[in-house]
Amino acid sequence: MSPSSAATVTRIATDSGPGSAPKNVLHLDEHTLEIVSDSGEGAQKCGQIFASVSAKMNYGVWTVEIIPAEIEPPARTAAGASGNLIRFGRDKVTNWGDETNLVVAFNEQVLLARHRLDALSDDCIILIESKWAEDPDAEIRQEWQDAMEEISDRNYRVIPVPMEEQCLTRVDNPRKGKNMFALGLLAQIYGYDVEKISEQIRAQFAKKPPEVSKANVDLLELGVHWAQENLDLRIEVPRIETDEKRVVMNGNQAAALGAIASGMEFCAMYPITPATSVSQYLCDVFERYGGTMHQAEDEIAAAGAAIGASYAGKVALTVTSGPGLALKTEFIALAVMTEIPLVVLDVQRGGPSTGLPTKVEQSDLLAALFSQPGDAPRVVMAPATIEECFHSMVTARRIAKSFRCVVIVLTDANLASGQQQFQRPVLDERWHAAPANHRAVTSGERPYDWDPDTGLSRRIVPGQPGGMHTVTGLNHDHDSNVDYTPEINQLGCAMRSRKLAVLQQTMSPPPIHGDESGELLVVGWGSTKGAIEEAVDRVRAEGHAVSSTHLTFLSPMQPGLGEIFSRFEHVMTVELNYSDDPAAPYITPENRRLGQLAFLLRAQTLVDVDCWTRVPGQPLRPGHIADALRRKLSAASETEVRVNE
Amino acid sequence: MSEQLRSFFGCGLDDDRTFDLNDYGDSIPRWCVGCGDHGVLSAVKRMMRDQRLLPERTVFVSGIGCSSRFPHYLDTYGFHGIHGRALPIATGVKLSRPDLDVFVVTGDGDCCSIGAGHWLHATRYNIDMTVLLLDNAIYGLTKNQTSPTTPEGFETNTQPHGTYLPALNPLSTALGVTNASFVAQTADWVPAHLLATLKAAYEHVGFSFVRILQRCPKFSAPVFSEQARTPDLHELLFHSDGITVPSLDKIYKHRLEHDPSDLDRARSLAEDTERTRLGIFFKDATRPCYNAIRHLPTYTAAQNIERLNRELDRYAV
Structure with missing residues (x-):
């Protein structure tokens, strides 16, 4: 089947003369689009700019x-598909939705990747580079035809666009x-202000010579012009004006800025996907705030250097992902044992082992919570939104310092690279630690002066006259002297654990959505909140008594x-x-392995918590x-019927 | 610590306190009788007294092993960490607090085996600290297992028919690392030389690596016993820019003039283990120090908030 004969292929509209208003205007409350290309063709940059401009347009x-x-x-190749998905709409958007409504694809193979993942809506509009249909290489022409055949069972509206031919007129x-x-095509389709996009392009290329910005803006305008001339397609999404001061960024940027805002002064890291962009950002800007970024020789050393800096009076951060967290375990236990404040940011990816390095889990x-041998209580928190990525770093530092403990912040690959706008944080000096005060230690003051009720104690740091002591990973008494007696070991464990109970008493119950x-409560954590x-x-709108908490x-x-x-x-x-x-073979209620939060909640509450979990390497x-909620509800009502019978 | 840094942080030089040995600790170490660690501890205390180190601004970081108990027997600040990882901790301490005098005490298992990766990189970072490798050629705390520096053929609990491989040479290893800036060797049984070496190591600005040959009477006594009794098995390296201990000249007949700026010769002297050479093999104070390169001014919270607000402007909607 040739593209021109495919029922799904729309001929480029030529009847609506140059620049005339499109007849075909769709009015929608939201739209989801994606740009996909081979790696290195810049679809991600295009998507990032479109998303930033969308956010700036409110x-x-x-x-x-x-x-x-x-x-x-x-x-x-399908495996090489690279790009960006943007869901935008009139109201707040909290997740990536169900399917994509419009795709710009730079070749048919990357389009197939998205098609095969069932990522596209049945009526998806597809703008695709047309050159491959007439490629001199017969094999490529065949691949194009095969691809068109494969997607023909859907009602996609395929619009071939001579992208390369057009671009060659300029570059x-x-x-x-x-x-x-x-980007120009999208600007025209969605009626975006071209000047706003040009501004964003200039900002993106601010560090490059001005010719670079100019060449990019030229191409943007070329796209706009081509779409005006040739596309009878216009999508209008209304927007609400707001006076609220907002910022737009991704989760890794938010976490890095949050770390600076929290007054942290030292961060040690080792490169690991998908956490590296937090570190790279800090490497670029942290010194402006007097902060040291140390790229250590390995994950273990990064944890060690952070602990060393923290021991010497700072509250330090180490940034990693799952495999790195595994390597840091022994050091994290040392920080717990010595009660040295430490913040660990784990940008989660798919596991186990090297797993899915670029994908979310x-x-x-x-x-x-548990990766250390012995009892090593620590705080674990999980931001659910980009905004929370920022604020959780501030909270983490304060908890780490006040409670002399380890705080692990779990974000994930979805939050790491996803962009969202949020209320601009109002920075506060109180977030910072007081400047180091190397006052003399008064007699009787001890390095582990545990309050017998709370386990809390003030730390003494090097430089304080009269406070000299050796901290140790061995069990120790109030004076940090090595002590193997049963009473002191019991006491040390209790004191380190008690701090978590004290922290818990300062918290409020989670809000209910x-x-x-009602009939069913869904409990989640982390980036899945919006979905x-x-x-x-949706299920509530169908009349079911379902709520959620996060x-x-x-x-x-x-x-x-x-109680909830x-x-x-x-x-x-x-x-x-x-x-x-x-329902899988051999799986019984007795041997079924549960989702990780379900496992914890059952232990914590003695409630028969069920779970629905998936590991697709992409957001839910x-x-x-x-x-899944509907299935749970109907299974529950069937059980009740059986019981009643 | 350099004089410049001392005056910057207002400590040390303008502090006219003097100390006696007990000010640096008077507890009784729980090392075996005859263990070389006792002598090293005494020499370290003497060096600190002589150099008037402020106990509250001195940090001893160690890993795990017999020698890593060291900080517990000193009245300075101490960090007894985990096996092999003293150097990363010390790196964090010195990077964030350049005003502190940082020492690392490590052993042949701690440094040359489980912590070898950190050792290599810490040498290259060349952070201003003094590292004492207490090398007794055996795992002592875990009771008699082969370490990387155990001599070939020596019988241990893990290699009972004799250690399989030739011993790792810590001096050659350290001298092979790019940006190494101070490599010396001394022995617990030559206290005057040990003290002079510690002093030179402390005064050197950079990563001062001192291998201290150290007797373990329990598990590796034969490795060093003959040597410790026989001055003629030693060769003292001397130079106007190295270590000169005139009081030893009568006993230690073999002496060799060696300019510590000569890296090639340092490497060949380190490779040749026919004689136990004591002294400074290599020293170069011009090598870049990571902590100096990375030294940053500090800002007030208000200054940082102002800057961060400008950064947030970049993300403003």
Whole structure:
């Protein structure tokens, strides 16, 4: 089947004369689009600029990066699809939704990758580089035809666009500019202000010579012009003006800025995907705030240097992802044992082992809580939004310092690269630690002056006259003297543990999304919040008594969970990690391995918490969650019927 | 610490306190009788007294092993860490607090085996600290296992038919690392030389690596016993820019003039283990120090908030 004969291919509209207003205007409350290319063709940059401009126009925005696992995957392959998904709309957007409504694809193979993942809506509009259809290489022409055949079972509207041909009228190398032409197409389709986009382009290329910005803006305008002339397609999404001061950024930027805002002065790291961009950002800017970024020789040394800096009076940060967290375990236990404040940011990826390095998962929860031998209580928290990525770093530093403890902050690859706007933080000096005061230690003051009720104590740091002592990973008494006696070991463990209970008593129960009681409560943590709440809203709209709650703290857990759970007939978690399918062979209620939060909640509350979890290497879809909730509700009512019979 | 830094932080030089040995600790170490660590501890205290180190501004970091108990027997600040990882901790301490005098005490298992990766990189960072490798050629705390520096053929609990491989040479290893700036060797049984070496190591600005040959009477006594009794098995390296201990000249007949700026010769002297050479093999104070390169001014919270607000402007909607 040739493209011209495919039922799904729309001929480029030529009847609506140059520059005339499109007849075909869609009015929608939200739209989801993506730009996909071979790696290195700039689709990600195009998407990032579109998302930033959307946010600056006051649209609600959520983005998801489409990232290949390799730096330079072979061209024109499904595995090499690279780009950006942007869901934007009139209201706040909290997740990536169910499917994509419009795609700009630089070749048919990357389009196929998205098609095969079932990522596209049945009526998806596809703008695709047309050159491959007439490529001199017969094999490529065949691949194009095969691809068109494969997608023909859907009602996609395929619009071939001569991207390269157009770009060649302005530049020699279309690989370096097609993305800006594509941005121009989108600007015209969605009626964006071209000057706003040009500004954003100039900001993106601010460090390069002005010719670079100019060439990119030229290509943007070329795209706009081409779409005006040739596309009878216009999508209008209304927006609400607001006076609220807002910022737009991704989660790794938010975490890095949060670390600076918190007054942290030292960060040690080792490169690891998908955490590296936090470190790279800090490497670029941290020194301006007097902060030291140390790229250590390995993950272990990064933890050690952070602990050393913290021991010497700072509160230090180390940034990593799952495999790095595993390597840091012994040092984290040392920080727990010596009560040296430490913040560990774990940008979670798919595991186990090297797993899915560029893709999202929530599989480090139990490792974050329990990966040390011996009892090593620490605080674990999980921001759910980009905004929380910022503020959780501030909270983490304060807790680490006040409680002399380790705080592990779990974000993930979805938050790391997803962009969202949020209320601009109002920075506060009180977030910072007081400047170092090397006052003399008064007699009787001890390095582990545990308050017998709370376990809290003030730390003494090097430089303080009269406070000299040796901290040790061995069991120790109030004076930090090595002590193996049963009483002191019991006391030390109790004191380190008690601090978590004290922290828990300062917290409020988590808020409930939906009614305070009902048939089913969904519990989540981390980046799945938006998708879970959207799913809950849909199922509630169908008349079901479903609510959800989202936990920011996983250790210690927020109070009141048992009481909240008692108000619902059923409780289940929705998580982005592995659990056994109860219907799978050999799986029984006795041997079924559960989602990580479900496992914890059952232990904590003695409630028969069920779970629905998946490990797709991509964020959960609200539609899939809603289906799982419906299945849970109908299974529950069937059980009740059986009981009643 | 350099004089410049001392005056910058207002400590040390303009502090006219003097100390006696007990000010640096008077507890009784729990090392075995005859253990070389006792002598090293005494020499370290004497060096600190002579150099008037302020106990509250001195930090001893160690890993795990017999020698790593060292900080517990000193009245300075101490950090008894985890096995092999003293150097990363010390790196963090010195980077964030350049006003502190930082020492690392490590052993042949701690430094040359489990912590070898850190050792190599710490040498290259050339952070201003003094590192004492207490090398007794055996794992002592875990009771008699082969370490990387155990001589070939020596019988241990893990290699009972004799240690399989030739011993790792810590001096050659350290001298092979790019940006190494101070490598010396001394022995617990030559106290005057030990003290002079510690002093030179402390005064050197950079990563001062001192291998201290150290007897373990329990598990590796034969490795050093003959040597410790026989001055003729030694060769003292001397130079106007190295270590000169005139009181030893009568006993230690073999002496060799060696200019510590000569790296090639340092490497060949380190490779040749026919004689136990004591002295400074290599010293170069011009090598870049990571802590000096990375030294930053401090800002007030208000200054940082103002800057961060400008950064947030970049993200403003």
